[in-house]
Amino acid sequence: MKLLEVENLSTWFHTSKGDLKAVNGVSFDLDYGEALGMVGESGSGKTTCALSIARLLPKEGEVTGGRILLEGVDLASMTEEEIRKRRWKDVSIIFQGAMNALNPVMKVGDQIAEAILLHDKTSREEARRRTAEILEMVEIPAVRAGNYPHEFSGGMKQRTMIAMALACNPKIVIGDEPTTALDVMVQAQILNLLEKIRREYRMGFILITHDLSILGETCDRIAVMYAGKIVEMGTVKDIFEKTAHPYTQKLISCFPNIWGGKTIPEGISGAPTNMLALSPGCSFAPRCDRRRGCCEAEEPRVVQIGEKHFVTCHEASGGGCGV
Amino acid sequence: MCEDIVKVNRLKVYYDLKNTFTSNLLSKKKKQIRAVDDVCLTIGKGEILSLVGESGSGKTTTGKAILQLTKITEGEIFFKGEPVNPREKAYMKDFRQKAQMIFQDPYQALNPRNLVLDIIAEPLDVNRLVSSAKEREERVILALEQAGMSPGRDYLYRYPHELSGGQRQRVVIAGAVIMNPDFIVADEPVSMLDASVRTGILKLMVKFREERELAYLFITHDLSLAWLISDRIAIMYLGTILELGKADEIIKRGLHPYTQALTRIMPMPGVNLERERVTLPGEIPSAAEEITGCRFRARCDKAMPLCGELRPAMREVGPGHFVACHLCAPTLTALE
Numbered sequence: 164m165k166l167l168e169v170e171n172l173s174t175w176f177h178t179s180k181g182d183l184k185a186v187n188g189v190s191f192d193l194d195y196g197e198a199l200g201m202v203g204e205s206g207s208g209k210t211t212c213a214l215s216i217a218r219l220l221p222k223e224g225e226v227t228g229g230r231i232l233l234e235g236v237d238l239a240s241m242t243e244e245e246i247r248k249r250r251w252k253d254v255s256i257i258f259q260g261a262m263n264a265l266n267p268v269m270k271v272g273d274q275i276a277e278a279i280l281l282h283d284k285t286s287r288e289e290a291r292r293r294t295a296e297i298l299e300m301v302e303i304p305a306v307r308a309g310n311y312p313h314e315f316s317g318g319m320k321q322r323t324m325i326a327m328a329l330a331c332n333p334k335i336v337i338g339d340e341p342t343t344a345l346d347v348m349v350q351a352q353i354l355n356l357l358e359k360i361r362r363e364y365r366m367g368f369i370l371i372t373h374d375l376s377i378l379g380e381t382c383d384r385i386a387v388m389y390a391g392k393i394v395e396m397g398t399v400k401d402i403f404e405k406t407a408h409p410y411t412q413k414l415i416s417c418f419p420n421i422w423g424g425k426t427i428p429e430g431i432s433g434a435p436t437n438m439l440a441l442s443p444g445c446s447f448a449p450r451c452d453r454r455r456g457c458c459e460a461e462e463p464r465v466v467q468i469g470e471k472h473f474v475t476c477h478e479a480s481g482g483g484c485g486v
Numbered sequence: 487m488c489e490d491i492v493k494v495n496r497l498k499v500y501y502d503l504k505n506t507f508t509s510n511l512l513s514k515k516k517k518q519i520r521a522v523d524d525v526c527l528t529i530g531k532g533e534i535l536s537l538v539g540e541s542g543s544g545k546t547t548t549g550k551a552i553l554q555l556t557k558i559t560e561g562e563i564f565f566k567g568e569p570v571n572p573r574e575k576a577y578m579k580d581f582r583q584k585a586q587m588i589f590q591d592p593y594q595a596l597n598p599r600n601l602v603l604d605i606i607a608e609p610l611d612v613n614r615l616v617s618s619a620k621e622r623e624e625r626v627i628l629a630l631e632q633a634g635m636s637p638g639r640d641y642l643y644r645y646p647h648e649l650s651g652g653q654r655q656r657v658v659i660a661g662a663v664i665m666n667p668d669f670i671v672a673d674e675p676v677s678m679l680d681a682s683v684r685t686g687i688l689k690l691m692v693k694f695r696e697e698r699e700l701a702y703l704f705i706t707h708d709l710s711l712a713w714l715i716s717d718r719i720a721i722m723y724l725g726t727i728l729e730l731g732k733a734d735e736i737i738k739r740g741l742h743p744y745t746q747a748l749t750r751i752m753p754m755p756g757v758n759l760e761r762e763r764v765t766l767p768g769e770i771p772s773a774a775e776e777i778t779g780c781r782f783r784a785r786c787d788k789a790m791p792l793c794g795e796l797r798p799a800m801r802e803v804g805p806g807h808f809v810a811c812h813l814c815a816p817t818l819t820a821l822e
Binding site for chain 1: 541650683708711713751765769
């Protein structure tokens with residue numbers, strides 16, 4: 164059994180301008196100890212996807228369809244009460260703004276201990292001991308538990324957030340742009356740390372980012388999202404070396420490659436899709452320079468083109484339109 | 487050698503740290519943050535020089551100091567051969583027109599209650615350069631279209647919140663180039679933008695360089711972006727420049743241990759699984775501490791006893807390639 168299976172997940176936001184289909188039929192799975200990278204531009208639905216899995220959607224958001232199976236148990240159909248008991252033990256999230264997520268007037272160690280005490284029925288002593296252990300795990304000396312967040316650097320705060328995410332031994336950790344606000348060197352340190360912990364504890368890890376260039380070294384598989392859908396998914400090798408979807412190709416070309424030519428890449432012309440008015444066809448069609456007649460009228464199906472390589476494009480479904 | 491637009495000579499910017507009441511009583515020495523400590527660089531006409539470093543390395547302070555946006559403790563700035571004197575009002579008025587800055591966050595750089603027209607026309611109004619409303623509009627439309635927002639007329643009466651991040655940054659750039667400057671400090675101009683939008687902004691910057699011989703100081707933490715758009719790269723660490731040279735030279739044949747560490751972890755699209763991310767231990771130290779010798783010493787795995795005693799000077803190791811390191815550019819005293 165897979166650790167996590169997401170089947171046809173749809174998450175809508177009920178806005179005053181109508182329903183916004185932020186996640187629109189997303190399916191993927193995740194194995195024990197596996198790292199999946201989810202990449203896409205802002206507004207592509209990556210974060211909504213993560214929040215749906217952790218059942219942390221804001222009140223306008225609703226999972227309108229699909230199943231989220233964690234070791235065979237559907238998280239999507241659970242009541243708020245049931246979820247609350249399991250949250251952080253099943254799925255935990257590391258958010259982007261580590262600097263703002265910590266309580267400034269509470270000692271760091273107490274904040275981690277609080278998370279443990281809320282979810283596990285243990286004694287204060289035990290919680291304190293586990294806090295020290297977890298801090299050491301994220302390479303912060305345990306004596307720093309008595310410090311306040313302002314005494315920590317940005318990298319240390321992000322480590323603390325990771326420590327908190329690990330506090331209840333979750334099965335899946337989701338990193339939502341966990342390194343975006345950090346320096347390159349600190350980013351590399353944090354990514355190394357996450358990889359080490361994932362391998363050691365065989366945790367499932369979903370790394371959400373807009374920065375395709377960090378995924379190659381960090382993940383096993385990559386899912387490329389566009390307008391609420393996964394347009395291409397495969398191993399790192401599939402995505403970078405056997406790129407099938409025009410969007411993925413364009414996205415990769417946006418990142419400078421120092422061994423390639425020193426010309427500024429084209430970028431992706433046109434505006435991102437208006438999520439309130441989705442066209443019946445492929446959402447990327449208006450920005451795609453390889454579109455054909457049917458692309459705007461007919462929605463492409465998911466096609467398997469490799470062992471783990473899936474793509475949602477008319478071009479890949481052999482001969483294209485009408486097949 | 488091309489004509490220098492900007493020359494920075496031994497620039498130092500120190501900030502005083504607030505003393506506590508007790509330390510004042512005990513009359514302890516005042517603590518200072520050495521944000522920029524002895525930086526020399528030149529930027530030629532139509533050149534793009536990138537300043538790369540971690541946060542806290544003093545890149546932004548250097549950029550601000552060049553534009554006289556922060557108080558300079560020591561050192562001189564020359565602009566087009568003339569020393570910049572912030573006390574000369576008439577000169578500064580001209581200098582402010584010819585040297586501009588683009589900030590990182592286009593969401594905060596634009597006044598949310600002003601129309602795009604008023605935002606871009608502000609420098610024209612301040613300097614009383616337009617006589618009629620029609621001329622004002624026309625110049626703004628031209629600036630917008632040059633910044634890649636055409637037809638410009640469509641954007642005049644919009645508020646910043648109606649624009650996307652990329653469009654906002656284009657408005658910022660339109661406002662910066664409307665005075666026809668010779669030099670722009672671009673402080674992380676694309677780091678808040680999506681990769682697909684990023685390239686458009688970079689292209690725009692390069693276009694102005696080609697059309698008007700506009701020179702840039704491009705401040706970034708992203709080494710691969712710096713390589714992509716600049717002629718030369720300066721690597722900064724804790725207020726000093728450790729290595730300076732041609733972009734290709736720095737990225738592919740960087741000599742300083744810090745440059746090498748940065749290139750080793752530089753994220754690149756593609757399968758790099760065989761590469762191991764070797765990171766430096768610890769984090770950039772506080773600029774408030776006084777450091778003797780090489781500033782990078784504490785994190786350097788090749789540090790020698792000499793590194794703790796003597797601060798390495800910039801030495802030319804190849805044409806236009808400067809390094810400040812005792813190991814890769816030994817000083818004469820070290821050799822003897």
